[in-house]
Amino acid sequence: MFSTLNKTDHAKRKRVLADRYANTNVMRSASVEGIKERSNRFIDRCSQSVGGTLDLFVCLHSYAFDCITHHLFHPYGSDSLRSTEDEEIMRQVTFDDSLQNRLIKYYNPTLHGLIGNVLSLFAKPRETPLADDLVLNASSKTEPAPFTLLSRMQEKTYNMEQMDMAAECLDHMAAGIDTTGDALCFLMWEISQPSSLHVQKRLQEEIRSNEGVSPDKLPYLDAVVLEGLRCFPAIPMSLPRYVPSGGRTIDGYFVPEATIVSTQPYSIHRIDEKVFPEPDRFNPDRWLEETGDADRKRMFFAFASGGRGCVGKHLALAEMKTLLVDVYSRFSTVPDESMSADMMAMSDQIISSQPLGQKCLMRRNWHEDVAQPAVSEARVHVFDTARPYKTSKVTLLTGPTYLLNHNPRKLENRE
Numbered sequence: 001m002f003s004t005l006n007k008t009d010h011a012k013r014k015r016v017l018a019d020r021y022a023n024t025n026v027m028r029s030a031s032v033e034g035i036k037e038r039s040n041r042f043i044d045r046c047s048q049s050v051g052g053t054l055d056l057f058v059c060l061h062s063y064a065f066d067c068i069t070h071h072l073f074h075p076y077g078s079d080s081l082r083s084t085e086d087e088e089i090m091r092q093v094t095f096d097d098s099l100q101n102r103l104i105k106y107y108n109p110t111l112h113g114l115i116g117n118v119l120s121l122f123a124k125p126r127e128t129p130l131a132d133d134l135v136l137n138a139s140s141k142t143e144p145a146p147f148t149l150l151s152r153m154q155e156k157t158y159n160m161e162q163m164d165m166a167a168e169c170l171d172h173m174a175a176g177i178d179t180t181g182d183a184l185c186f187l188m189w190e191i192s193q194p195s196s197l198h199v200q201k202r203l204q205e206e207i208r209s210n211e212g213v214s215p216d217k218l219p220y221l222d223a224v225v226l227e228g229l230r231c232f233p234a235i236p237m238s239l240p241r242y243v244p245s246g247g248r249t250i251d252g253y254f255v256p257e258a259t260i261v262s263t264q265p266y267s268i269h270r271i272d273e274k275v276f277p278e279p280d281r282f283n284p285d286r287w288l289e290e291t292g293d294a295d296r297k298r299m300f301f302a303f304a305s306g307g308r309g310c311v312g313k314h315l316a317l318a319e320m321k322t323l324l325v326d327v328y329s330r331f332s333t334v335p336d337e338s339m340s341a342d343m344m345a346m347s348d349q350i351i352s353s354q355p356l357g358q359k360c361l362m363r364r365n366w367h368e369d370v371a372q373p374a375v376s377e378a379r380v381h382v383f384d385t386a387r388p389y390k391t392s393k394v395t396l397l398t399g400p401t402y403l404l405n406h407n408p409r410k411l412e413n414r415e
């Protein structure tokens with residue numbers, strides 16, 4: 001579906017597959033229970049890490065991997081949150097270092113065709129044999145659960161060949177790991193910063209006072225997720241499209257047919273300060289204001305829109321909200337002292353973006369709590385925000401004082 005250039009063929013394929021990503025299908029109990037089960041496995045990892053550090057980057061990618069393979073193939077999906085063998089598959093997809101090779105292939109396919117073999121000696125090609133094996137194996141199985149994508153593709157009416165099904169699943173698997181994993185990682189990092197701890201606290205309050213309520217019925221959680229995706233869209237950059245035959249006039253400019261044009265979620269989320277005032281500020285409250293609601297929704301582009309928009313949107317939101325409810329109903333999150341803002345800068349890949357340091361360690365005293373965030377010891381921290389915040393002093397809860405310094409290079413922790 002991703003690479004189908006022809007609009008009619010693309011729409012035809014999308015009509016077949018979209019059924020399994022419709023909200024009604026994602027919300028079916030077998031599908032939701034599977035997400036909850038994987039979220040519980042994530043919580044087990046958190047509980048085991050109490051007294052140590054937890055790498056959210058790795059665990060969130062494992063979570064996204066297990067959720068997407070559940071949706072594609074259940075019961076033949078992965079279990080990377082519990083099995084190191086399966087975690088290795090996730091790592092092969094996520095810790096890929098073939099960016100240079102792929103950029104040359106993308107921008108100059110002819111040159112790549114000529115020197116591809118020599119190039120591979122210096123710049124690694126993308127190779128994911130473990131993931132390929134998993135998908136080939138799973139997509140050859142019979143009787144997958146009825147909510148899965150595989151079950152849809154195996155319907156006789158569509159007459160799809162096995163290799164076609166496997167190729168489609170491989171694309172969807174790749175589309176569902178880094179996007180959801182990184183979106184959650186950036187968001188949890190953000191709400192663990194001193195400047196956003198009030199957000200974490202309010203989120204905990206909403207979740208803890210609404211036990212048993214479905215995650216999609218919690219307005220503040222919704223605002224936090226939307227704001228995370230607005231500030232840190234997992235696919236932040238250009239989404240290319242061909243101008244159709246005859247050309248088109250766009251915003252008063254005539255653009256000839258076959259020109260490649262694009263829009264970027266990152267820019268759209270910042271371009272109109274009437275719609276998103278102070279666009280670089282992480283501020284979930286903006287989504288709770290009644291005025292301007294229609295404009296904000298229109299300008300929200302994390303999942304793109306239209307015929308090529310993200311088919312996995314409802315699944316991604318269900319995964320994100322389920323995990324956030326499970327984490328913040330039990331825990332508070334504070335970054336490990338070894339982390340710096342530089343490590344969490346958005347690092348552009350081919351179209352997606354991931355934390356530059358490829359890790360996101362949560363602090364040693366990340367602990368199970370009931371009412372108090374983990375920051376409740378009377379300590380003073382100087383945090384590296386590397387953001388254009390003015391130096392300010394904020395007193396939180398019963399004791400701790402945070403000094404937000406606008407550009408120290410390293411995150412320190414002072415008694």
Ligand code: HEM
Nearest residue numbers: 002172175176179180183234239303304308310311312316
């Ligand atoms: C937070 C998580 C996610 C974000 C931010 C995201 C974002 C996007 C965006 C911006 C596009 C449009 C690409 C383009 O226009 O060229 C897209 C397409 C797509 N996404 Fe997602 N996505 C997410 C999660 C998922 C998940 C969980 C799946 C599950 C399989 C998925 C599957 C797809 C597919 C198959 C397409 C191609 C749709 C088409 O060609 O019609 N995405 N996604």
